[in-house]
Amino acid sequence: MQKPLSETERATGALVLEAKAHGKILGGFVALLWFIQIINSVIFQGGLAGLGIHPRSLEGLVGILFAPFIHVSFAHLIANTIPLVVLGWLVMLRKKRDLLTVSALAALVGGLGTWLIAPALTVHVGASILIFGYLGYLLFRGIFERRFWPIVGSIVTFFLYGGALFGVLPGQIGVSWQGHLFGLIGGIIAARLLRTQKAADLPKIPLRARIPGIDGPRVRVAADPVEDVDEELEVLRAKARRLP
Numbered sequence: 001m002q003k004p005l006s007e008t009e010r011a012t013g014a015l016v017l018e019a020k021a022h023g024k025i026l027g028g029f030v031a032l033l034w035f036i037q038i039i040n041s042v043i044f045q046g047g048l049a050g051l052g053i054h055p056r057s058l059e060g061l062v063g064i065l066f067a068p069f070i071h072v073s074f075a076h077l078i079a080n081t082i083p084l085v086v087l088g089w090l091v092m093l094r095k096k097r098d099l100l101t102v103s104a105l106a107a108l109v110g111g112l113g114t115w116l117i118a119p120a121l122t123v124h125v126g127a128s129i130l131i132f133g134y135l136g137y138l139l140f141r142g143i144f145e146r147r148f149w150p151i152v153g154s155i156v157t158f159f160l161y162g163g164a165l166f167g168v169l170p171g172q173i174g175v176s177w178q179g180h181l182f183g184l185i186g187g188i189i190a191a192r193l194l195r196t197q198k199a200a201d202l203p204k205i206p207l208r209a210r211i212p213g214i215d216g217p218r219v220r221v222a223a224d225p226v227e228d229v230d231e232e233l234e235v236l237r238a239k240a241r242r243l244p
Contacts, residue, residue, distance in 0.1 A: 022092050025099065026085050033127060036069050037077050046072070052125035053111055053179075055118040063124070064111030067179075068103075070125040080127045083161060087134035090157065098137075098194055105193075106133020106186035113182025124176040129183035132168070135161055136187025137194075144195040 040048040052067045054060025071077040092099045110129040118124060135157065142154030168181040 021096060022089055025092070025096065026088050029088070030081055030085060033069060033071070033077060033081070037071050037074060040070065041074065049123055049125050052123040053114050053118070054123055055115050055120055060115060064107065064115065067111060067114075067125045068107050068127050068130050071127070072125060076126060080131060083131050083164070084127055084134075087131060087138065087157070087161065090138055090153065091134050093153075098190075101194060102133055102137045102187055102190040103130050105190040106130050106136075106183045109133075109186030109189060110179050110183030113185065114176060114178040118176065118178045124179050126176065126179070128167075128176070129179040132164070132180045132183035133187035133190070135164060136184035137191045138187075140188045140191040141195065144191050147196075 036048070040046060048070050049072055051063055052060075052070055053063035071080070088099055091102050106129060110133060114124050114129075138157040139154050139162075142151035145151075165184075167175065168177055168184055170177050
């Protein structure tokens with residue numbers, strides 16, 4: 001007969017399963033990026049970069065979908081891989097699906113912003129648009145939620161990757177600061193949309209509520225003891241009036 005697992009063993013097992021799930025998601029995404037770069041380098045000789053974002057070009061709008069998956073070189077991909085894994089894992093710590101939401105908003109907002117303001121006759125590619133989205137989400141989640149652990153996460157993120165914020169400033173040749181800036185904004189929007197409210201910020205429960213569809217007296221959720229006494233007195237008076 002198998003011995004029942006203790007609470008500690010069950011918690012440890014759940015953490016291991018969660019870590020494996022995170023590893024599969026991030027590992028699969030990184031593997032996809034490297035596979036695309038190998039195909040791009042060996043077969044297309046870098047030609048897939050043409051599928052990136054072309055500012056203010058109707059054809060360039062398609063690049064919003066493809067740009068985060070394409071890189072100019074292996075050096076470009078290597079530079080993006082580690083922060084993508086670290087920040088992506090931090091985004092998933094609460095909910096795995098948060099990674100998809102933050103990625104989608106960072107790619108959409110970052111891509112549209114780049115398409116609108118980047119110089120004409122340029123092409124913008126790279127997963128850094130997602131990285132800055134993750135960065136914006138993690139930095140501002142603590143601000144929007146105002147709870148202990150999200151604030152700690154924002155502080156840790158700032159100390160680890162706060163220096164990357166200089167990447168949103170113009171002036172670096174060959175760097176799409178527009179993608180970085182609007183990817184960051186997309187992450188901030190995601191932090192606002194995905195925030196969880198503090199208990200004090202939740203809607204107050206009314207003292208009395210009527211159950212829809214039921215014709216009857218009020219259903220008391222909470223009440224003042226004085227009111228309870230008053231109601232009991234009213235009931236006694238009504239009974240007294242019915243006596244012969």
